[in-house]
Amino acid sequence: MKINKQKLYYLIPITIGKSVSNFIIEIGTVVSFLLYAIFNALIPPLYINEYLKQIMRVGWASLPVVGLTAFFTGGALALQIYSGGTRLNAESAVPSIVAIGFLRELGPVLCGLMVAGRVSASIAAEIATMKVTEQIDALTTLGTDPIKYLVSPRIIVTTIFLPILTTIGNIIGIFGGFLISTERLGFNPTFYIESSIRYIELSDIYSSLIKAAVFGMIISTMGCYFGFKASKGALGVGKATTDAVVFSSILILAFNYFLTELLFRT
Protein backbone atom coordinates (compact mmCIF):
# COMPACT_ATOMS: atom_id res chain seq x y z
CA MET A 1 0.00 0.00 0.00
CA LYS A 2 1.27 3.47 -0.82
CA ILE A 3 1.50 5.60 2.28
CA ASN A 4 0.09 9.03 1.88
CA LYS A 5 2.69 11.28 3.51
CA GLN A 6 0.37 14.20 3.85
CA LYS A 7 -2.12 12.04 5.71
CA LEU A 8 0.61 10.79 8.03
CA TYR A 9 1.43 14.34 9.11
CA TYR A 10 -2.18 14.73 10.20
CA LEU A 11 -2.38 11.35 11.85
CA ILE A 12 0.64 11.65 14.14
CA PRO A 13 -0.52 14.67 16.17
CA ILE A 14 -4.09 13.35 16.24
CA THR A 15 -2.99 9.97 17.61
CA ILE A 16 -0.70 11.54 20.19
CA GLY A 17 -3.38 14.01 21.21
CA LYS A 18 -5.93 11.23 21.57
CA SER A 19 -3.74 9.05 23.75
CA VAL A 20 -2.76 12.00 25.94
CA SER A 21 -6.39 12.98 26.45
CA ASN A 22 -7.37 9.35 27.13
CA PHE A 23 -4.59 9.14 29.70
CA ILE A 24 -5.77 12.28 31.46
CA ILE A 25 -9.38 11.05 31.42
CA GLU A 26 -8.25 7.74 32.93
CA ILE A 27 -6.38 9.52 35.75
CA GLY A 28 -9.51 11.53 36.45
CA THR A 29 -11.60 8.35 36.55
CA VAL A 30 -9.21 6.66 38.99
CA VAL A 31 -9.13 9.70 41.29
CA SER A 32 -12.91 10.05 41.37
CA PHE A 33 -13.23 6.31 41.97
CA LEU A 34 -10.88 6.65 44.96
CA LEU A 35 -12.62 9.71 46.37
CA TYR A 36 -16.07 8.11 45.99
CA ALA A 37 -14.87 5.03 47.87
CA ILE A 38 -13.36 7.07 50.71
CA PHE A 39 -16.33 9.40 51.22
CA ASN A 40 -18.80 6.53 51.08
CA ALA A 41 -16.85 4.63 53.72
CA LEU A 42 -18.08 7.20 56.25
CA ILE A 43 -21.80 6.85 55.51
CA PRO A 44 -23.72 3.98 57.18
CA PRO A 45 -24.28 1.06 56.73
CA LEU A 46 -20.62 0.37 57.42
CA TYR A 47 -20.22 -3.35 56.58
CA ILE A 48 -17.91 -3.97 59.56
CA ASN A 49 -17.53 -7.65 58.64
CA GLU A 50 -16.01 -6.72 55.31
CA TYR A 51 -13.40 -4.59 57.09
CA LEU A 52 -12.50 -7.44 59.47
CA LYS A 53 -12.09 -9.84 56.55
CA GLN A 54 -9.76 -7.42 54.80
CA ILE A 55 -7.71 -6.89 57.95
CA MET A 56 -7.07 -10.62 58.15
CA ARG A 57 -6.31 -10.85 54.47
CA VAL A 58 -4.15 -7.75 54.00
CA GLY A 59 -2.58 -7.34 57.41
CA TRP A 60 -2.17 -10.75 58.92
CA ALA A 61 -1.61 -12.83 55.79
CA SER A 62 1.06 -10.45 54.42
CA LEU A 63 3.25 -10.68 57.53
CA PRO A 64 5.34 -13.73 56.52
CA VAL A 65 6.11 -12.30 53.06
CA VAL A 66 7.06 -8.90 54.42
CA GLY A 67 9.05 -10.34 57.33
CA LEU A 68 11.12 -12.72 55.23
CA THR A 69 11.94 -10.18 52.50
CA ALA A 70 12.87 -7.56 55.08
CA PHE A 71 15.09 -9.95 57.03
CA PHE A 72 17.15 -11.10 54.06
CA THR A 73 17.38 -7.63 52.55
CA GLY A 74 18.58 -6.21 55.88
CA GLY A 75 21.29 -8.87 56.01
CA ALA A 76 22.38 -8.30 52.42
CA LEU A 77 22.40 -4.54 52.93
CA ALA A 78 24.72 -4.89 55.93
CA LEU A 79 27.10 -7.09 53.94
CA GLN A 80 27.15 -4.72 50.99
CA ILE A 81 27.72 -1.59 53.01
CA TYR A 82 30.44 -3.33 54.98
CA SER A 83 32.31 -4.51 51.90
CA GLY A 84 31.88 -1.14 50.19
CA GLY A 85 32.69 0.68 53.40
CA THR A 86 36.05 -1.08 53.89
CA ARG A 87 37.28 0.59 50.72
CA LEU A 88 36.76 3.98 52.37
CA ASN A 89 37.53 2.91 55.91
CA ALA A 90 33.91 3.61 56.80
CA GLU A 91 32.84 0.22 58.19
CA SER A 92 31.54 1.91 61.32
CA ALA A 93 28.80 3.52 59.24
CA VAL A 94 27.09 0.15 58.67
CA PRO A 95 24.57 0.38 61.57
CA SER A 96 23.33 3.87 60.82
CA ILE A 97 23.17 3.37 57.05
CA VAL A 98 21.22 0.13 57.45
CA ALA A 99 18.78 1.80 59.84
CA ILE A 100 18.30 5.00 57.86
CA GLY A 101 18.25 3.20 54.52
CA PHE A 102 15.58 0.85 55.74
CA LEU A 103 13.36 3.47 57.31
CA ARG A 104 13.53 5.96 54.46
CA GLU A 105 13.61 3.73 51.41
CA LEU A 106 13.83 0.00 51.59
CA GLY A 107 11.19 -0.64 54.24
CA PRO A 108 8.28 1.13 52.57
CA VAL A 109 9.34 0.32 48.99
CA LEU A 110 9.99 -3.38 49.64
CA CYS A 111 6.87 -3.77 51.69
CA GLY A 112 4.90 -1.85 49.06
CA LEU A 113 6.16 -3.97 46.19
CA MET A 114 5.68 -7.27 48.02
CA VAL A 115 2.15 -6.37 49.08
CA ALA A 116 1.46 -5.07 45.56
CA GLY A 117 2.30 -8.52 44.20
CA ARG A 118 0.14 -10.25 46.74
CA VAL A 119 -2.76 -8.02 47.62
CA SER A 120 -3.22 -5.93 44.50
CA ALA A 121 -3.28 -9.08 42.38
CA SER A 122 -5.74 -10.91 44.58
CA ILE A 123 -8.06 -7.89 44.90
CA ALA A 124 -8.05 -7.44 41.12
CA ALA A 125 -8.66 -11.14 40.47
CA GLU A 126 -11.47 -11.33 43.01
CA ILE A 127 -13.32 -8.23 41.86
CA ALA A 128 -12.80 -9.02 38.17
CA THR A 129 -14.25 -12.49 38.70
CA MET A 130 -17.22 -10.95 40.49
CA LYS A 131 -17.69 -8.53 37.60
CA VAL A 132 -17.49 -11.26 34.96
CA THR A 133 -19.91 -13.57 36.80
CA GLU A 134 -22.40 -10.71 37.34
CA GLN A 135 -21.93 -10.73 41.13
CA ILE A 136 -21.33 -6.97 41.03
CA ASP A 137 -24.60 -6.48 39.15
CA ALA A 138 -26.25 -8.73 41.72
CA LEU A 139 -24.95 -6.51 44.54
CA THR A 140 -26.51 -3.49 42.86
CA THR A 141 -29.88 -5.17 42.36
CA LEU A 142 -29.84 -6.22 46.03
CA GLY A 143 -29.66 -2.54 46.89
CA THR A 144 -26.00 -2.48 47.89
CA ASP A 145 -23.51 -0.04 46.40
CA PRO A 146 -20.69 -2.28 45.09
CA ILE A 147 -18.05 0.41 45.52
CA LYS A 148 -19.04 1.05 49.11
CA TYR A 149 -19.28 -2.68 49.87
CA LEU A 150 -16.19 -3.93 48.01
CA VAL A 151 -13.85 -1.02 47.39
CA SER A 152 -14.09 1.13 50.52
CA PRO A 153 -13.05 -1.64 52.96
CA ARG A 154 -10.14 -2.69 50.77
CA ILE A 155 -8.78 0.82 50.30
CA ILE A 156 -9.21 1.91 53.92
CA VAL A 157 -7.75 -1.28 55.40
CA THR A 158 -4.77 -1.43 53.03
CA THR A 159 -3.98 2.26 53.57
CA ILE A 160 -4.01 1.83 57.35
CA PHE A 161 -2.24 -1.52 57.44
CA LEU A 162 0.63 -0.86 55.07
CA PRO A 163 2.29 1.56 57.56
CA ILE A 164 1.89 -1.09 60.26
CA LEU A 165 3.36 -3.81 58.03
CA THR A 166 6.16 -1.46 57.00
CA THR A 167 7.01 -0.70 60.62
CA ILE A 168 7.24 -4.41 61.34
CA GLY A 169 9.31 -4.86 58.16
CA ASN A 170 11.63 -2.00 59.23
CA ILE A 171 12.22 -3.61 62.62
CA ILE A 172 12.86 -7.06 61.13
CA GLY A 173 15.11 -5.61 58.38
CA ILE A 174 17.19 -3.63 60.83
CA PHE A 175 17.36 -6.70 63.03
CA GLY A 176 18.57 -8.74 60.00
CA GLY A 177 21.38 -6.22 59.51
CA PHE A 178 22.18 -6.39 63.20
CA LEU A 179 22.32 -10.18 63.19
CA ILE A 180 24.63 -10.42 60.17
CA SER A 181 26.85 -7.60 61.44
CA THR A 182 27.31 -9.05 64.88
CA GLU A 183 27.48 -12.72 63.91
CA ARG A 184 29.34 -12.53 60.58
CA LEU A 185 31.18 -9.23 60.54
CA GLY A 186 32.28 -9.08 64.17
CA PHE A 187 30.46 -5.92 65.25
CA ASN A 188 29.99 -5.32 68.95
CA PRO A 189 26.23 -5.60 69.65
CA THR A 190 26.08 -2.69 72.08
CA PHE A 191 28.02 -0.44 69.69
CA TYR A 192 25.78 -1.50 66.83
CA ILE A 193 22.56 -0.71 68.62
CA GLU A 194 23.86 2.59 69.97
CA SER A 195 25.09 3.86 66.63
CA SER A 196 21.91 2.71 64.88
CA ILE A 197 19.77 4.74 67.21
CA ARG A 198 22.03 7.78 67.43
CA TYR A 199 21.51 8.89 63.83
CA ILE A 200 17.83 8.10 63.42
CA GLU A 201 15.61 11.19 63.34
CA LEU A 202 11.90 11.45 63.87
CA SER A 203 11.48 12.51 60.23
CA ASP A 204 12.91 9.16 59.11
CA ILE A 205 10.15 7.37 60.96
CA TYR A 206 7.22 9.48 59.88
CA SER A 207 8.38 9.63 56.28
CA SER A 208 8.44 5.84 56.34
CA LEU A 209 4.84 5.81 57.54
CA ILE A 210 3.65 8.44 55.05
CA LYS A 211 5.23 6.59 52.15
CA ALA A 212 3.71 3.31 53.28
CA ALA A 213 0.22 4.81 53.58
CA VAL A 214 0.43 6.29 50.07
CA PHE A 215 1.65 2.94 48.70
CA GLY A 216 -1.19 1.15 50.47
CA MET A 217 -3.67 3.48 48.80
CA ILE A 218 -2.04 2.90 45.40
CA ILE A 219 -2.06 -0.89 45.80
CA SER A 220 -5.71 -1.18 46.77
CA THR A 221 -6.94 1.46 44.33
CA MET A 222 -5.19 -0.21 41.40
CA GLY A 223 -6.49 -3.65 42.42
CA CYS A 224 -10.07 -2.43 42.73
CA TYR A 225 -9.99 -0.18 39.67
CA PHE A 226 -8.66 -2.80 37.27
CA GLY A 227 -10.97 -5.38 38.80
CA PHE A 228 -13.99 -3.18 38.09
CA LYS A 229 -12.73 -2.41 34.59
CA ALA A 230 -12.30 -6.07 33.66
CA SER A 231 -13.93 -7.26 30.47
CA LYS A 232 -15.75 -10.55 30.11
CA GLY A 233 -14.05 -13.92 30.19
CA ALA A 234 -11.06 -15.50 31.89
CA LEU A 235 -8.83 -13.33 29.73
CA GLY A 236 -10.35 -10.24 31.31
CA VAL A 237 -9.58 -11.51 34.80
CA GLY A 238 -5.97 -12.30 33.86
CA LYS A 239 -5.47 -8.89 32.32
CA ALA A 240 -6.96 -7.13 35.33
CA THR A 241 -4.55 -8.96 37.64
CA THR A 242 -1.46 -8.18 35.56
CA ASP A 243 -2.45 -4.56 35.05
CA ALA A 244 -3.05 -4.10 38.78
CA VAL A 245 0.39 -5.45 39.73
CA VAL A 246 2.27 -3.66 36.94
CA PHE A 247 0.60 -0.29 37.51
CA SER A 248 0.80 -0.40 41.29
CA SER A 249 4.50 -1.34 41.14
CA ILE A 250 5.34 1.47 38.71
CA LEU A 251 3.27 3.98 40.66
CA ILE A 252 4.92 2.93 43.94
CA LEU A 253 8.38 3.55 42.52
CA ALA A 254 7.34 6.82 40.90
CA PHE A 255 5.56 8.11 44.00
CA ASN A 256 8.54 6.98 46.09
CA TYR A 257 10.73 9.34 44.12
CA PHE A 258 8.36 12.28 44.39
CA LEU A 259 7.67 11.68 48.08
CA THR A 260 11.41 11.51 48.72
CA GLU A 261 11.79 14.86 46.95
CA LEU A 262 8.97 16.29 49.00
CA LEU A 263 9.90 14.89 52.41
CA PHE A 264 13.67 15.23 52.34
CA ARG A 265 14.24 18.40 50.37
CA THR A 266 16.84 20.43 52.25
Next chain:
Amino acid sequence: MNKNNPHEIVLEIKNLFKKFENKIILNDLNIKISKGKSIGVMGPSGTGKSILLKCILGLTDYNGQILYNGKLLERKNREILYNNSGMLFQGGALFDSLNVWQNISFKIMNNSSAHSKKDSILIAKKMLNEVELGAEIFQNMPSELSGGMQKRVALARAIVNKPNILFFDEPTTGLDPLTTKAINELIINLINKKNVTSLIISHDPLSIQKICDEVIFLTDGKIEWHGNVKEMSNSKHKMLKDYLNSNK
Protein backbone atom coordinates in the same frame (compact mmCIF):
# COMPACT_ATOMS: atom_id res chain seq x y z
CA MET B 1 -53.41 -5.10 28.22
CA ASN B 2 -55.49 -2.60 30.09
CA LYS B 3 -54.80 0.70 28.42
CA ASN B 4 -57.50 2.64 30.21
CA ASN B 5 -56.10 2.09 33.65
CA PRO B 6 -52.54 3.39 33.76
CA HIS B 7 -52.25 2.72 37.50
CA GLU B 8 -52.27 -0.96 36.85
CA ILE B 9 -49.08 -0.76 34.79
CA VAL B 10 -46.15 -1.75 36.97
CA LEU B 11 -43.34 -1.33 34.49
CA GLU B 12 -43.31 0.84 31.42
CA ILE B 13 -40.49 1.14 28.91
CA LYS B 14 -40.68 4.08 26.54
CA ASN B 15 -38.50 4.63 23.47
CA LEU B 16 -35.60 2.62 24.83
CA PHE B 17 -32.39 2.88 22.82
CA LYS B 18 -29.10 1.26 23.68
CA LYS B 19 -25.88 1.26 21.73
CA PHE B 20 -22.29 0.17 22.28
CA GLU B 21 -19.93 2.52 20.47
CA ASN B 22 -21.59 2.57 17.04
CA LYS B 23 -23.50 -0.67 17.27
CA ILE B 24 -27.20 -0.27 18.00
CA ILE B 25 -28.39 -3.03 20.33
CA LEU B 26 -31.88 -1.92 21.36
CA ASN B 27 -33.79 0.15 18.87
CA ASP B 28 -36.80 2.08 20.18
CA LEU B 29 -38.44 -0.49 22.44
CA ASN B 30 -41.83 0.18 24.00
CA ILE B 31 -43.13 -2.32 26.53
CA LYS B 32 -45.80 -2.17 29.22
CA ILE B 33 -46.26 -4.78 31.90
CA SER B 34 -49.51 -4.82 33.86
CA LYS B 35 -49.78 -5.83 37.47
CA GLY B 36 -49.66 -9.58 38.03
CA LYS B 37 -48.86 -10.30 34.40
CA SER B 38 -45.94 -12.29 33.19
CA ILE B 39 -44.15 -11.35 29.99
CA GLY B 40 -41.76 -13.67 28.21
CA VAL B 41 -38.99 -12.33 26.01
CA MET B 42 -37.62 -14.62 23.32
CA GLY B 43 -35.24 -14.12 20.45
CA PRO B 44 -32.01 -15.33 18.90
CA SER B 45 -28.74 -15.08 20.79
CA GLY B 46 -27.22 -11.62 20.81
CA THR B 47 -30.40 -9.66 20.11
CA GLY B 48 -30.14 -7.73 23.35
CA LYS B 49 -32.40 -9.63 25.75
CA SER B 50 -29.95 -9.52 28.63
CA ILE B 51 -29.10 -5.91 27.82
CA LEU B 52 -32.80 -5.06 28.07
CA LEU B 53 -32.84 -6.36 31.65
CA LYS B 54 -29.62 -4.49 32.41
CA CYS B 55 -31.25 -1.26 31.21
CA ILE B 56 -34.34 -1.83 33.33
CA LEU B 57 -32.20 -2.51 36.39
CA GLY B 58 -29.96 0.49 35.75
CA LEU B 59 -26.84 -1.59 35.32
CA THR B 60 -25.90 0.19 32.10
CA ASP B 61 -26.54 3.52 30.35
CA TYR B 62 -29.36 3.92 27.88
CA ASN B 63 -31.55 6.48 26.18
CA GLY B 64 -35.28 6.54 26.79
CA GLN B 65 -37.54 6.30 29.78
CA ILE B 66 -38.29 3.49 32.20
CA LEU B 67 -41.11 3.96 34.68
CA TYR B 68 -41.88 1.87 37.72
CA ASN B 69 -45.44 2.29 39.02
CA GLY B 70 -45.61 5.50 37.02
CA LYS B 71 -42.41 6.92 38.52
CA LEU B 72 -39.54 7.72 36.19
CA LEU B 73 -36.44 5.77 37.21
CA GLU B 74 -33.14 7.64 37.17
CA ARG B 75 -30.01 5.87 36.08
CA LYS B 76 -28.36 6.09 39.50
CA ASN B 77 -31.39 6.18 41.74
CA ARG B 78 -33.33 2.97 41.54
CA GLU B 79 -33.84 2.27 45.22
CA ILE B 80 -37.62 1.93 44.83
CA LEU B 81 -37.13 -0.67 42.15
CA TYR B 82 -34.41 -2.57 44.04
CA ASN B 83 -36.45 -2.62 47.22
CA ASN B 84 -39.42 -4.18 45.46
CA SER B 85 -37.85 -6.41 42.85
CA GLY B 86 -35.86 -9.59 42.57
CA MET B 87 -33.51 -10.61 39.80
CA LEU B 88 -32.32 -14.08 38.84
CA PHE B 89 -29.14 -13.77 36.78
CA GLN B 90 -28.26 -16.00 33.85
CA GLY B 91 -25.46 -17.69 35.81
CA GLY B 92 -27.01 -17.38 39.27
CA ALA B 93 -24.39 -14.82 40.34
CA LEU B 94 -24.18 -16.08 43.91
CA PHE B 95 -21.48 -14.37 45.97
CA ASP B 96 -18.76 -16.97 46.17
CA SER B 97 -17.18 -15.54 49.30
CA LEU B 98 -20.44 -15.98 51.25
CA ASN B 99 -22.17 -19.22 52.21
CA VAL B 100 -25.72 -20.21 51.31
CA TRP B 101 -27.59 -18.51 54.16
CA GLN B 102 -25.48 -15.35 53.88
CA ASN B 103 -26.31 -15.24 50.18
CA ILE B 104 -30.01 -15.74 50.69
CA SER B 105 -30.30 -13.28 53.55
CA PHE B 106 -27.96 -10.72 51.99
CA LYS B 107 -30.71 -8.23 51.31
CA ILE B 108 -32.37 -8.38 54.69
CA MET B 109 -29.03 -8.25 56.53
CA ASN B 110 -27.44 -5.36 54.68
CA ASN B 111 -30.37 -2.99 54.47
CA SER B 112 -31.68 -0.43 56.88
CA SER B 113 -34.06 -2.87 58.55
CA ALA B 114 -31.16 -5.12 59.45
CA HIS B 115 -32.20 -8.50 60.81
CA SER B 116 -30.16 -10.29 63.44
CA LYS B 117 -27.93 -13.20 62.45
CA LYS B 118 -30.27 -15.68 64.12
CA ASP B 119 -33.33 -14.36 62.28
CA SER B 120 -31.45 -14.27 59.01
CA ILE B 121 -30.47 -17.94 59.30
CA LEU B 122 -34.06 -18.86 60.14
CA ILE B 123 -35.42 -16.94 57.18
CA ALA B 124 -32.77 -18.44 54.89
CA LYS B 125 -33.77 -21.95 55.97
CA LYS B 126 -37.39 -21.14 55.30
CA MET B 127 -36.47 -19.86 51.85
CA LEU B 128 -34.47 -23.03 51.15
CA ASN B 129 -37.58 -24.95 51.96
CA GLU B 130 -39.58 -22.79 49.60
CA VAL B 131 -37.25 -23.55 46.67
CA GLU B 132 -37.33 -27.22 47.65
CA LEU B 133 -33.79 -27.55 48.91
CA GLY B 134 -32.84 -29.18 52.20
CA ALA B 135 -32.20 -26.71 55.01
CA GLU B 136 -29.03 -28.62 55.92
CA ILE B 137 -27.04 -26.95 53.12
CA PHE B 138 -27.42 -23.53 54.74
CA GLN B 139 -23.72 -23.37 55.63
CA ASN B 140 -22.33 -24.71 52.33
CA MET B 141 -20.38 -22.47 50.01
CA PRO B 142 -21.84 -21.89 46.50
CA SER B 143 -18.88 -23.73 44.94
CA GLU B 144 -20.01 -26.88 46.74
CA LEU B 145 -23.42 -26.85 45.03
CA SER B 146 -24.47 -28.16 41.62
CA GLY B 147 -25.60 -25.74 38.92
CA GLY B 148 -29.28 -26.50 39.53
CA MET B 149 -28.91 -26.03 43.28
CA GLN B 150 -27.12 -22.74 42.70
CA LYS B 151 -30.00 -21.52 40.54
CA ARG B 152 -32.45 -22.41 43.31
CA VAL B 153 -30.38 -20.65 45.95
CA ALA B 154 -30.19 -17.64 43.63
CA LEU B 155 -33.96 -17.80 43.26
CA ALA B 156 -34.32 -17.90 47.04
CA ARG B 157 -32.06 -14.84 47.30
CA ALA B 158 -34.15 -13.00 44.71
CA ILE B 159 -37.45 -13.55 46.53
CA VAL B 160 -36.31 -13.18 50.14
CA ASN B 161 -37.82 -9.74 50.59
CA LYS B 162 -41.14 -10.65 48.94
CA PRO B 163 -40.69 -8.57 45.78
CA ASN B 164 -43.68 -7.58 43.68
CA ILE B 165 -41.79 -7.71 40.41
CA LEU B 166 -39.38 -10.44 39.36
CA PHE B 167 -36.85 -10.56 36.53
CA PHE B 168 -35.48 -13.83 35.21
CA ASP B 169 -32.62 -14.16 32.72
CA GLU B 170 -32.78 -17.66 31.26
CA PRO B 171 -33.73 -19.37 34.52
CA THR B 172 -33.48 -22.89 33.07
CA THR B 173 -30.72 -22.72 30.47
CA GLY B 174 -28.14 -25.43 30.97
CA LEU B 175 -30.26 -27.49 33.33
CA ASP B 176 -31.52 -31.03 32.81
CA PRO B 177 -35.23 -31.53 31.87
CA LEU B 178 -36.25 -32.55 35.38
CA THR B 179 -34.60 -29.59 37.07
CA THR B 180 -36.00 -27.34 34.33
CA LYS B 181 -39.48 -28.59 35.09
CA ALA B 182 -38.97 -28.12 38.82
CA ILE B 183 -37.70 -24.57 38.44
CA ASN B 184 -40.51 -23.68 36.05
CA GLU B 185 -43.01 -24.95 38.58
CA LEU B 186 -41.37 -22.95 41.35
CA ILE B 187 -41.62 -19.83 39.22
CA ILE B 188 -45.27 -20.51 38.29
CA ASN B 189 -46.07 -21.06 41.94
CA LEU B 190 -44.42 -17.84 42.97
CA ILE B 191 -46.08 -15.80 40.29
CA ASN B 192 -49.56 -17.22 40.83
CA LYS B 193 -49.58 -17.51 44.59
CA LYS B 194 -48.12 -14.11 45.32
CA ASN B 195 -49.54 -12.23 42.34
CA VAL B 196 -46.07 -11.14 41.31
CA THR B 197 -45.42 -9.30 38.05
CA SER B 198 -42.58 -10.78 36.04
CA LEU B 199 -40.36 -10.49 33.00
CA ILE B 200 -38.77 -13.72 31.84
CA ILE B 201 -36.07 -14.17 29.24
CA SER B 202 -35.97 -17.67 27.88
CA HIS B 203 -34.95 -19.68 24.86
CA ASP B 204 -37.42 -22.36 25.76
CA PRO B 205 -40.88 -21.85 24.18
CA LEU B 206 -42.33 -24.61 26.35
CA SER B 207 -41.31 -22.86 29.55
CA ILE B 208 -42.65 -19.58 28.20
CA GLN B 209 -45.96 -21.22 27.28
CA LYS B 210 -46.28 -22.60 30.78
CA ILE B 211 -45.29 -19.49 32.68
CA CYS B 212 -46.19 -16.40 30.67
CA ASP B 213 -49.31 -14.47 29.68
CA GLU B 214 -47.69 -12.47 26.89
CA VAL B 215 -44.72 -12.95 24.63
CA ILE B 216 -42.34 -10.52 23.01
CA PHE B 217 -40.19 -11.80 20.16
CA LEU B 218 -37.06 -9.69 19.83
CA THR B 219 -34.77 -9.62 16.79
CA ASP B 220 -31.93 -7.17 16.23
CA GLY B 221 -33.10 -4.99 19.08
CA LYS B 222 -36.64 -4.55 17.72
CA ILE B 223 -39.94 -6.07 18.76
CA GLU B 224 -40.71 -8.38 15.88
CA TRP B 225 -43.84 -9.92 17.36
CA HIS B 226 -45.87 -9.19 20.49
CA GLY B 227 -48.95 -11.04 21.57
CA ASN B 228 -50.80 -13.41 23.79
CA VAL B 229 -48.97 -16.59 24.61
CA LYS B 230 -51.85 -18.67 23.18
CA GLU B 231 -51.48 -17.00 19.78
CA MET B 232 -47.77 -17.69 19.64
CA SER B 233 -47.80 -21.25 18.34
CA ASN B 234 -50.41 -20.47 15.66
CA SER B 235 -48.77 -17.29 14.53
CA LYS B 236 -48.15 -16.82 10.80
CA HIS B 237 -45.14 -14.59 11.49
CA LYS B 238 -42.29 -16.12 9.50
CA MET B 239 -39.35 -15.35 11.81
CA LEU B 240 -41.24 -16.42 14.91
CA LYS B 241 -42.34 -19.63 13.20
CA ASP B 242 -38.78 -20.42 12.13
CA TYR B 243 -37.53 -19.72 15.62
CA LEU B 244 -40.14 -21.94 17.25
CA ASN B 245 -39.59 -24.75 14.77
CA SER B 246 -35.82 -24.70 15.15
CA ASN B 247 -36.31 -25.15 18.86
CA LYS B 248 -38.24 -28.36 18.51
